[in-house]
Amino acid sequence: MNELMLLSIEKSVAGRGSNVIPAPETAAYALPDAFRRKDAPVLPQLAETDVDRHYTALAQRTYGVNCGFYPLGSCTMKYNPAVNEAAAKLPGFTGAHPLAPAHAVQGCHAVMDELAAALCEIAGMDAFTLQPAAGAQGEFFGMLCVKKYHEARGESHRVKMLVPDSAHGTNPASAAIAGFTVVSVPSRADGLVDTQALQALLDDTVAGMMMTNPNTLGLFEKDILAISRMVHKAGGLMYYDGANLNAILGQARPGDMGFDVTHFNLHKTFSTPHGGGGPGSGPVGVKQSLVPYLPTVASLGQPEGLQLKAFSGNFAVLVRALAYLKTLGKESLGDVAAHAVLNANYLMKRLTDAGFTPAIAAPCMHEFVLTLASLKESHGVSALDVAKTLIDYGIHPPTMYFPLIVHEALMFEPTETETRETLDHVADVMIRVLAQAKQNPDAMHTAPHHAVIGRPDDVKAARTPVLHW
Amino acid sequence: MSHYHPHTQADTSAMLTALGLDDTDALFADIPQSVLRKAPLSLPDGLGQMETLAAMEALADQNIRYRLTLRGAGCYDHFIPPLVSQLAGKEEFVTAYTPYQAEISQGILQAIFEYQSLICALTGMDASNAGMYDGASAAAEAAVMCRERNRTVTLVSECAHPDTLAVMRTYAYGTGHEVRVVPANDGHADLAALQTMLTGDVASLYIQQPNFFGILEDVPALFAAAKANGVKCILGANPMTLALMPSGADVGADIVCGDVQPFGIPMAYGGPSAGYLAATAAMLRKLPGRIAGQTTDAQGRRAFVLTLQAREQHIRREKATSNICTNQAHCALTAAAYLTYLGARGLQAVAERCLAHAHAFAQMLCQIDGVTMRHQGEFFHEFVTDLPVAPHRVQAALEAEGILSGLPLAGGMLWCVTEKASLAQLQRAAALVKEACAQ
Structure with a gap:
């Protein structure tokens, strides 16, 4: 047993614990037996010191943006400003009840109104709902808006949602659970949507098209205006997946490219922390024709309208995003994209010069994809081996094996908040890793060697699931 | 104005030079000219962090901060250790x-x-x-x-x-x-x-x-x-x-x-x-x-x-x-x-206090003329009472002393009592409800 990694329950000693809550000031209420469980739930019993140390140890075995370079492509792991955290922790916000009378939560309304207005301006959209809890929920909501729109026009036969083959997995999944039939649109050799193939797919059953721009290869879809025109002409709507918005923030707007509906990820572009897998926030912006389908803010239950979660959204995340926008203002907002794209191109150039192969040999936007297919063939070293070796150098690996259309893919997104020195260091490490791959590839198959564990047995985890103590 | 991208002018120039580019505009060459923005967005000017926090505080201050919350309905005011x-x-x-x-x-x-x-x-x-x-x-x-x-x-x-x-x-x-x-x-x-x-x-x-x-x-x-x-x-x-x-x-x-x-x-x-x-x-x-x-x-x-x-x-x-x-x-x-901190005993302590205080409060309310439990049956820490006056009057009366009332329903109120409410606070709240109901 790895002594370091004992579970809280394994540290539990009967009788330990803290008295946090005083006893009732009245007699205990005698709940009838039918409503009493027979045995108390088995939870850990730990001294306060040990709870503190347990979670401290867990934090120490977790790699955050505060620990080092985190170039997880498509995830925009930028620095999470401390001032935003301070704003989110203001008692006036944390103590606000979601069903308090409107006059008591004017501050919350103001935060949401201000943020929605700013997002409209950034997106080139007419209205935003801040309710979706995450990007994927935003996609789902956007798809439902598209469905409502066609239904209202008596065009329920529009069941086809076009999704490029380079898209994130959430896109087809979101379209499918909204009831659409997903049709994949192929990419050309240059990594962009094949407009001829698209034209062939357009007919009166098309409900719309979902696009990420720049796409998951980090390339701007240059034909976007033509694509929008084609889809609109066929009677479809254009959906903008805001996963890669950081590349164009303040420089170009989805609404100006012909998109009718979009979601943004506040936890990517707007610097709110990822929390180890949430909470995020995925506001959805729409053009005028879709405004009627947005949820009403702060009403209890919407019997007719669409509603994605209880109450108004991940409010504390919205506070952070607004604090970020207030700090940056209009001057710095466009610089975010400029520096994100500069950093990505600089790192790609250094890696290309060092002998790595980009999936597409063209300037990138905020991220780029390397293909290690030739290294795999020549020396047997895979994208996985390189990623795991980076861990031993104290660097979080880039996104691996995505997009699916690139073999042995490693996708780097440095973000704008990294210094030139960090990028140079990462490039230097990658050069050493490449040399190692050619000289001593075997050691890389078992990397990392200096992490708290080696590579875990994923097959065993799935075949004989152990999901709780 | 503050921001989080760290490059100095010298960094930016050196990196652009390494890429063979003249300026950062060249980074966006793939975006159609008709789409590319020539002017900044119509947004406020940026603030220093000190000003940002002050602005956020001003927004938070527009909310009423209650001393006691007697409203739940899916969102609960429990003590956070x-x-x-x-x-x-x-x-x-x-x-x-x-x-x-x-x-x-x-x-x-x-x-x-x-x-x-x-x-x-x-x-x-x-x-x-x-x-x-x-x-x-x-x-x-x-x-x-x-x-x-x-x-x-x-x-x-x-x-x-x-x-x-x-x-x-x-x-x-x-x-x-x-x-x-x-x-x-x-x-x-x-x-x-x-x-x-x-x-x-x-x-x-x-x-x-x-x-x-x-x-x-x-x-x-x-x-x-x-x-x-x-x-x-x-x-x-x-x-x-x-x-x-x-x-x-x-x-x-x-x-x-x-x-x-x-x-x-x-x-x-x-x-x-x-x-x-x-x-x-x-x-x-x-x-x-x-x-x-x-x-x-x-x-x-x-x-x-x-x-x-x-x-x-x-x-x-x-x-x-x-x-x-x-x-x-x-x-x-x-x-x-x-859960790890409280353990089963601590969690039960929270639940027992919610249960006991909620029932005590229900009893206090039901001693008021015209206030009755709307439904028959056991409850945990939430319950509905009918009220003899419009619910918003009860809400206003409690708010005057910094208490968020239960959730107004048609002709009544959905109350919630957590472990945070002391007996004295509940007695005071009940007295305020009584006054409001008598008016």
Whole structure:
């Protein structure tokens, strides 16, 4: 047993614990037996010191943006400003009840109104709902808006949602659970949507098209205006997946490219922390024709309208995003994209010069994809081996094996908040890793060697699931 | 004006030179000229961080800060132990991404594994996922788990939270499935009505416990009726009540779901929190979302990973039954830290105090002329009273002394008492209600 990694329950000693809550000031209420469980739930019993140390140890075995370079492509792991955290922790916000009378939560309304207005301006959209809890929920909501729109026009036969083959997995999944039939649109050799193939797919059953721009290869879809025109002409709507918005923030707007509906990820572009897998926030912006389908803010239950979660959204995340926008203002907002794209191109150039192969040999936007297919063939070293070796150098690996259309893919997104020195260091490490791959590839198959564990047995985890103590 | 991109002018120039570019505009050469913005967006000027915080404080100050909250209805004002906030606030937990890279994410993975274990302990279920957006969307996804080829309809009690019902309807609208509402009878799900609705096309029954009106439902009877007709049973439980009350397994649930907000997560105007979703072993492979599992590394050491990913959207794409990616990990971790710190004894102490003080307050209110309990039945820490005056007058009277009243309903009020309310505060609140009712 790895002594370091004992579970809280394994540290539990009967009788330990803290008295946090005083006893009732009245007699205990005698709940009838039918409503009493027979045995108390088995939870850990730990001294306060040990709870503190347990979670401290867990934090120490977790790699955050505060620990080092985190170039997880498509995830925009930028620095999470401390001032935003301070704003989110203001008692006036944390103590606000979601069903308090409107006059008591004017501050919350103001935060949401201000943020929605700013997002409209950034997106080139007419209205935003801040309710979706995450990007994927935003996609789902956007798809439902598209469905409502066609239904209202008596065009329920529009069941086809076009999704490029380079898209994130959430896109087809979101379209499918909204009831659409997903049709994949192929990419050309240059990594962009094949407009001829698209034209062939357009007919009166098309409900719309979902696009990420720049796409998951980090390339701007240059034909976007033509694509929008084609889809609109066929009677479809254009959906903008805001996963890669950081590349164009303040420089170009989805609404100006012909998109009718979009979601943004506040936890990517707007610097709110990822929390180890949430909470995020995925506001959805729409053009005028879709405004009627947005949820009403702060009403209890919407019997007719669409509603994605209880109450108004991940409010504390919205506070952070607004604090970020207030700090940056209009001057710095466009610089975010400029520096994100500069950093990505600089790192790609250094890696290309060092002998790595980009999936597409063209300037990138905020991220780029390397293909290690030739290294795999020549020396047997895979994208996985390189990623795991980076861990031993104290660097979080880039996104691996995505997009699916690139073999042995490693996708780097440095973000704008990294210094030139960090990028140079990462490039230097990658050069050493490449040399190692050619000289001593075997050691890389078992990397990392200096992490708290080696590579875990994923097959065993799935075949004989152990999901709780 | 402040910002977070660190380059000096010299850095930018040197990097542009390395790329053979004249200026940063050249980085956007692929964007059509007609789309590329020539002027900044119409947004306010940037602020220094000091000014940003002051501006945010000014916004927060526009909210009323109550000394006592007697309103719940799905969002609860429980005491948050400082240790829980401190531990959850550790920057590694806050800033990490989803733990795809297990070797440098063992801490967050173990935290999720422990969260799943704690949820299983409370619910009596065999498996929990790593978290959902919230309780309402967890209920909607639970309904998805239960659908079969010929059984697709979801029955939801009218006594469920209105938001939960609306969210379940929204998800069902997406896939073109039907939600039918089981009517209420005196604030309870109507068993007799349910029995007529258990037709061959029904996949699942969702019962909220305690229900929206605070009433404790006879869940075993409702679920027994459903099961006798081949219908799967979903229990939507306020997890705080599970400290004292029968687990999902005890009452025959196939799935238990709800919201972990009561476990150390601030109200924050309703979000973020996390939904929990746990099920019997038979339904394990239908659970959506992230799941952490225990395995070993090559040296046989304990290791944690995200597992059973073949269910998920990034593998199955359009064939996935859910598109969820996030697991609200930070909220799940906060809930786990809360439960780990309090332990069963501490959690029961919270629940017992809620229970005792809520009943004491109900008694105080019912001594007021014209104030009566609206429904017959046991309750936990929420209940509805009828009022002899318009509810907004009671709300105003309490607000004048910094108390957020119960939630106004037609002709009455849905009250909630947590462990935070002292007896003296409740007595004062009752006195204020009495004055308002006498006017």
